[in-house]
Amino acid sequence: MKSTxxxxxxxxxxxxxxxxxxxxxxxxxxxxSDNYFDTVINDPYRWLENIKDxxxxxxxxxxxxxTNRHLASIPGQQTLISELKQYEAMRSAxxxxxxxxxxxxxxxxxxxxxxxxxxxxxxxxxxxxxLLFDPQKYISGKTYEYSADFNNDGSRVLLNLSEAGxxxxxxxxxxxxxxxxxxxxxxxxxxxFAEGSNTDIIxxxxxxxxxHDPENLLNVPCKLHVTGTPVTKDxxxxxxxxxxxxxxxxxxxxxxxxxxxxxxxxxxxxxxxRNQTLYYALKSELKNNNIHWKPLTTKEDEVRGVxxxxxxxxxxxxxxxxKFRLIKTSLDNPNLHTAQTIIEGNDEWQLSPALSxxxxxxxxxxxxxxxxxxxxxxxxxxxxITELKVPLEGNIYAGGLSKESNEMMIFNLGWTVPYNMYSxxxxxxxxxxxxxxxxxxxxxxxxxVYEEIEIPSHDGVLVPLSIVYDKTKLKKDGSNIAFMEGYxxxxxxxYSPFFDPGSLTLLNRGVVLAYAHVRGGGEKGNSWYLAGKxxxxxxxxxxxxxxxxxxVKNKYTSSDKFGISGASAGxxxxxxxxxxxxxxYKAAIPKVGCLNALRMEFSPNGPGxxxxxxxxxxxxxxxxxxxxxxxxxxxxGVKYPAxxxxxxxxxxxxxxxxxxxxxxxMQADNASENPVFLYVDYKAGHFGxxxxxxxxxxxxKEYAFxxxxxxxxxxxxx
Numbered sequence: 001m002k003s004t005x006x007x008x009x010x011x012x013x014x015x016x017x018x019x020x021x022x023x024x025x026x027x028x029x030x031x032x033s034d035n036y037f038d039t040v041i042n043d044p045y046r047w048l049e050n051i052k053d054x055x056x057x058x059x060x061x062x063x064x065x066x067t068n069r070h071l072a073s074i075p076g077q078q079t080l081i082s083e084l085k086q087y088e089a090m091r092s093a094x095x096x097x098x099x100x101x102x103x104x105x106x107x108x109x110x111x112x113x114x115x116x117x118x119x120x121x122x123x124x125x126x127x128x129x130x131l132l133f134d135p136q137k138y139i140s141g142k143t144y145e146y147s148a149d150f151n152n153d154g155s156r157v158l159l160n161l162s163e164a165g166x167x168x169x170x171x172x173x174x175x176x177x178x179x180x181x182x183x184x185x186x187x188x189x190x191x192x193f194a195e196g197s198n199t200d201i202i203x204x205x206x207x208x209x210x211x212h213d214p215e216n217l218l219n220v221p222c223k224l225h226v227t228g229t230p231v232t233k234d235x236x237x238x239x240x241x242x243x244x245x246x247x248x249x250x251x252x253x254x255x256x257x258x259x260x261x262x263x264x265x266x267x268x269x270x271x272x273x274r275n276q277t278l279y280y281a282l283k284s285e286l287k288n289n290n291i292h293w294k295p296l297t298t299k300e301d302e303v304r305g306v307x308x309x310x311x312x313x314x315x316x317x318x319x320x321x322x323k324f325r326l327i328k329t330s331l332d333n334p335n336l337h338t339a340q341t342i343i344e345g346n347d348e349w350q351l352s353p354a355l356s357x358x359x360x361x362x363x364x365x366x367x368x369x370x371x372x373x374x375x376x377x378x379x380x381x382x383x384x385i386t387e388l389k390v391p392l393e394g395n396i397y398a399g400g401l402s403k404e405s406n407e408m409m410i411f412n413l414g415w416t417v418p419y420n421m422y423s424x425x426x427x428x429x430x431x432x433x434x435x436x437x438x439x440x441x442x443x444x445x446x447x448x449v450y451e452e453i454e455i456p457s458h459d460g461v462l463v464p465l466s467i468v469y470d471k472t473k474l475k476k477d478g479s480n481i482a483f484m485e486g487y488x489x490x491x492x493x494x495y496s497p498f499f500d501p502g503s504l505t506l507l508n509r510g511v512v513l514a515y516a517h518v519r520g521g522g523e524k525g526n527s528w529y530l531a532g533k534x535x536x537x538x539x540x541x542x543x544x545x546x547x548x549x550x551x552v553k554n555k556y557t558s559s560d561k562f563g564i565s566g567a568s569a570g571x572x573x574x575x576x577x578x579x580x581x582x583x584x585y586k587a588a589i590p591k592v593g594c595l596n597a598l599r600m601e602f603s604p605n606g607p608g609x610x611x612x613x614x615x616x617x618x619x620x621x622x623x624x625x626x627x628x629x630x631x632x633x634x635x636x637g638v639k640y641p642a643x644x645x646x647x648x649x650x651x652x653x654x655x656x657x658x659x660x661x662x663x664x665x666m667q668a669d670n671a672s673e674n675p676v677f678l679y680v681d682y683k684a685g686h687f688g689x690x691x692x693x694x695x696x697x698x699x700x701k702e703y704a705f706x707x708x709x710x711x712x713x714x715x716x717x718x
Contacts, residue, residue, distance in 0.1 A: 022070075022675045024667045025062035037619045041598065041632065045661040049599070051212050060649070060660065064680035071644075071677065071701050074708045076715045080505050080700040087501035088112050088692070091440040095421065097409055100401035101154030105435060106132075108148075115691035119148055119157070121176070125435045133159065133174060143690045144169075149192040151199070152260065156182075156227070158201060160190050164690035165683040167652050168209045171201065173227055186231055194224075194286070196260025201225040202237065204253055211652035211685070214604050218250040224287065235287065238267060246279070246293065251607035258283060261357070261403055262308035264331045267293055273611035274491050274529070275299040278306065280331055301336055302526070305355040307362070309380060314362060315339070316355050318526035324351035326364060326378070342378060343385055350525045353491075358400035358408060361426060365397065369464045369523045370493040371452055373397060375410075377426055390424065390431050393417055395497060398424070409436070415450040415468050415497045418442060442501055444508060447472050450497075457519075457539070457546040461531075464517040464524075465547045466497070467556065473510035474556070481710040482512040482557030484548060488520035488540040489569035490612060491529035502699060509712065512556050518543035518573065534614045535624045541576040548577075548584045563587040563706040568654060568686065569612075571595045575630025575662065578641055585641040586674075587709040589702055592647055592654050592686055595662035596631040598622075603655035631662045639672035642709040644702060648684030656680070674709070 029044035050056050089112040096108040096117060103124045108117040119133040135144040143164040148157050155176055162169025171186035191203025203223055206216045221239035225231060236242050238254040248254055252269040259265070265286065267279040279293040297303045297315070304324070305316035311331050316324055319336075323345025329335055345351045345366070352365040352373070362378040366387075375388040375398035388398055394414030401407055410422040410431065423434025449471045454462035474480060483506060487494040495515040503513060517523040519539040520532025532540040548564070551557055562585045566574040571593015578588050594613075600606040601615055613628070614621030626632060634640075643666060647659040663678035670676055679701070681688040689695035707715040 021673050024676075025059070025066050027059065027664045027668065029668075036616055036622045039622075039626070041626070043599075045664045048661050048664065049602075049655075049657045051655070051657055056657075060656070060680055063660070063663070063678040064682070067644075067677040067679050070675065071679070071705065073717050074701075074704040074715055075717070076707070077697075077700040077704045079714075080703055081696050083505045084502050084696045084699060085113075087442065087504055090442055090501065091418075092438045095436040095438065097399075097401060097421065097436055098148065099150055100405065100407065101150060101152075103127075104154055105401070106148075106150060106154070106157075107436065110692075115693060116143060119146075122435070132157065132176065132179075135161075139163075145690055147190075151193045152196050153198055155198065156193075158191070158193055165648065165650055165681075165685055165688075166209070166211075167650060167685035168206065168211060171203060171225075173201075182227060184225070184227055184231065186225055186234075191225075194256075194258040196258065199227045200258075200286070201227065202256050202258065204255060211604060211650050212655065214602065214606075216604050217253075217652070218607060220253045222254045222256055224256075235289070237286075237291070238293075243293070251610060253608075256286075258286065259308045262310055262331070264308055264311070264313075266296070266306065266308070271608040271611060272490055273299065274304055275301070276303045276306065278303065280334070296334055297336065303336075304353040307355050307357055309357060309362075314342075314355065316351065316353055316364075321345060322526035322528075323347075323349070324353065324525065326351065326355070326362075342383070343376070345525065353522070356400055357403055358426075359402075359404055359406045361406065363398050363400060363408070369517060370496050370521075371464060371466065371517070371523070373496065388424075388426075389429075390422075392422075392431075409434070413498050415466065416445060416448050416499060417497075418445070418499045418501070442504065444470070444504065445499075448499075448507055455547060455550040458542045459539075461519075461539075461543075463519070463543045463547060465550065466495070466515040466517070467551070468503075468507070468513040468515075469556075470507050470510060473508075474512065475510075476555050478552070478555040478558035479561070480510050480512050480557050481506075481561045481563070481707065481712065482514060482551055483563045483565070483706060484514035484516055484544075484551070485565050485570075486516040486518050486540075486544045486547075486573050487566055487568075487570040488518040488532050488543070488573050491520075491522040491526065493517065493521050493523050494570070502696075505703060509707070509714075511707075512551070514547065514551060514556075516544045516547040518547075520573075533612065534621060537572070537613075537624060537628045538576075541573050541580060544573055544577050545581045545584060548581070552584070559584055560586050561710045563589065563710055565589040565591065565702070567591040567593065569594050571654070571659070572597060572613075572628050572630070576628060576633065578643075579630050579633040579635075582638055582640045587642045587644075587706055589644045589646070589705065590659065590662075591702075592651055593645070593659055593662075594654055595629075595645075596658045597625045597629040598632060599661075600625075600654075600658065603658065605653045605655070631665055634662070634665045634669045636669045637671045638669065640666060640670045640674065640676070641672075642674035642705075643676045644679060644705045645677065646679045646681070646688075648686060648688055649680055649682045650685045653686045677705075 032043045032046040034041045094110045098106045110117045147160045173182040189203045189205040194200040222237045224235045240248040257266040265283045269277045278296040280296045285291045302319040325344040326342045327339040329339040349366040356363045364376040367373045373395040394417030397411040408424040413419040421436040451467040571590040574590040575595045616622045645663045647656040667676045
């Protein structure tokens with residue numbers, strides 16, 4: 001591969017004239033080209049990748065100022081924010097259950113009007129509620145983001161703390177009895193207590209806090225810290241340097257998993273690869289300088305989920321069945337080829353790649369396209385399998401709070417079923433409101449309806465499409481605004497049925513909401529995932545465009561009233577949807593999107609994503625990356641939809657220059673009068689909005705842009 005830079009050909013782009021009415025900040029081009037397998041790739045905005053260069057930061061500021069001025073001119077945003085606040089206030093509280101230790105519940109809670117979730121505990125369902133940690137009071141004047149984990153007896157909580165928008169922070173340990181932090185500080189790290197321990201912390205540690213360092217996430221070690229001891233003395237459990245025999249790649253992060261219910265521990269080599277490579281060893285070896293790791297699974301075993309109970313090992317695999325199998329083997333002498341099959345998916349139902357345990361049961365899920373979801377219990381002592389049946393509408397997700405009890409949480413939700421939580425006893429089959437049940441009342445929800453259909457894609461394959469709307473406002477004459485979202489990567493389903501109160505701001509205005517469950521996701525099992533990965537990735541955006549064609553043809557909307565959005569890897573989907581079919585859409589909002597796939601592997605998080613998208617070092621995968629690269633498919637003189645392209649300046653997952661380069665090229669190439677805005681959030685990482693006010697302001701910007709471009713009279717710029 002050759003790379004050529006010709007400084008003598010430096011050109012200053014002129015202000016966009018002709019058919020465009022928006023005078024964008026001037027953006028220079030530099031002649032840069034790469035040669036991959038005799039294919040020349042021109043990259044005139046490569047200079048924007050030097051994110052620390054002053055000319056680049058000045059360009060970002062100019063784009064941000066330009067976008068902010070124009071977004072501020074769109075009326076109706078304060079109305080949207082007021083409505084979002086009103087809908088938020090219609091629920092008594094929001095809870096995130098965490099764990100129950102003895103009789104004490106630990107959970108996060110946010111009341112209406114509060115800016116962030118705070119960490120609490122309560123002794124028993126009727127006990128006094130005690131505030132444990134407030135992320136807005138950790139350091140005066142700052143908001144922190146956190147995740148929490150608890151030691152075995154519940155006396156200490158580990159907090160992974162990062163200042164809002166930075167994403168990389170420190171581990172701190174809070175003593176619950178005193179409310180004071182221990183002296184231990186583990187810098188630029190992330191971890192948890194070893195399950196069953198009061199003092200041992202297992203963590204990973206990138207090189208530094210620098211999210212723009214391309215080597216920051218390479219060769220990351222897994223370490224062990226014992227509270228009260230110097231961090232400088234921490235033991236490296238596993239690393240590519242220490243364990244060459246494990247063949248840990250630079251883009252793989254090793255992590256040790258300890259289970260209090262098993263004498264064995266597991267080691268995984270993690271990146272975005274769905275099929276897990278695992279090793280095992282006796283838990284008693286944890287603090288040995290050299291642990292004797294034995295191979296357990298390879299990528300070819302297609303293991304997606306695992307949990308250990310005593311010497312029994314339970315694994316979810318797609319090997320032999322793309323709809324998943326739950327199998328069981330013994331860690332004394334594991335053999336996946338002779339493992340017992342406990343339950344497996346079929347043509348009607350697939351098992352979901354989620355597996356957890358409580359005292360006497362394993363909890364699984366089965367689904368139809370991940371749109372109809374039911375929970376399953378496997379009784380460990382008898383092997384009995386039962387489907388959880390409760391008198392609730394909508395989908396049922398079950399989860400446990402402890403491996404020492406059978407107390408379960410039932411999470412209930414759907415397109416028209418507001419999210420709520422219940423307590424459930426699997427032995428008595430008793431359902432009760434429980435500690436996390438909330439009260440709410442949303443107006444007009446009785447008029448919100450949904451359709452679950454399947455439409456033929458470009459090759460005849462049926463693609464699930466969910467359509468949600470207010471039945472009193474749908475005209476079916478093409479005059480309704482529509483807003484469709486999609487994702488289609490990693491075998492994940494990002495759009496299971498859920499009711500978002502904030503969506504009422506659109507639904508009550510007659511907007512049709514649609515969710516395309518495209519290939520590359522996991523809605524129809526492993527084969528569905530593989531049909532939208534690397535060389536088959538075009539199915540992802542072709543499925544999406546087929547869904548759009550259906551909505552237009554059947555007059556749910558029309559092309560001049562059609563907006564779309566997707567985030568992160570969903571940027572591949574949105575970017576290629578509009579570059580392949582710019583005529584189908586009026587507005588697109590790719591959020592922190594992968595819009596320059598050919599350059600992803602050269603960004604800090606790029607090497608870890610090679611298993612999902614490919615590498616330019618392989619000819620076949622290079623061609624696949626080129627095909628999914630929206631930046632390379634933007635053509636001069638084409639009339640493209642309006643675009644609000646967002647990025648977080650500190651994003652460690654999709655480096656900010658990836659969306660920026662696409663925005664620069666789109667501004668230069670677009671022949672329509674539709675605006676192309678680059679929104680830069682300087683306080684954000686991968687996703688913006690640490691406080692509820694920041695989140696509402698961001699939602700209002702996006703909704704106002706959509707409604708402005710799609711012709712809602714209330715949002716027209718004067």
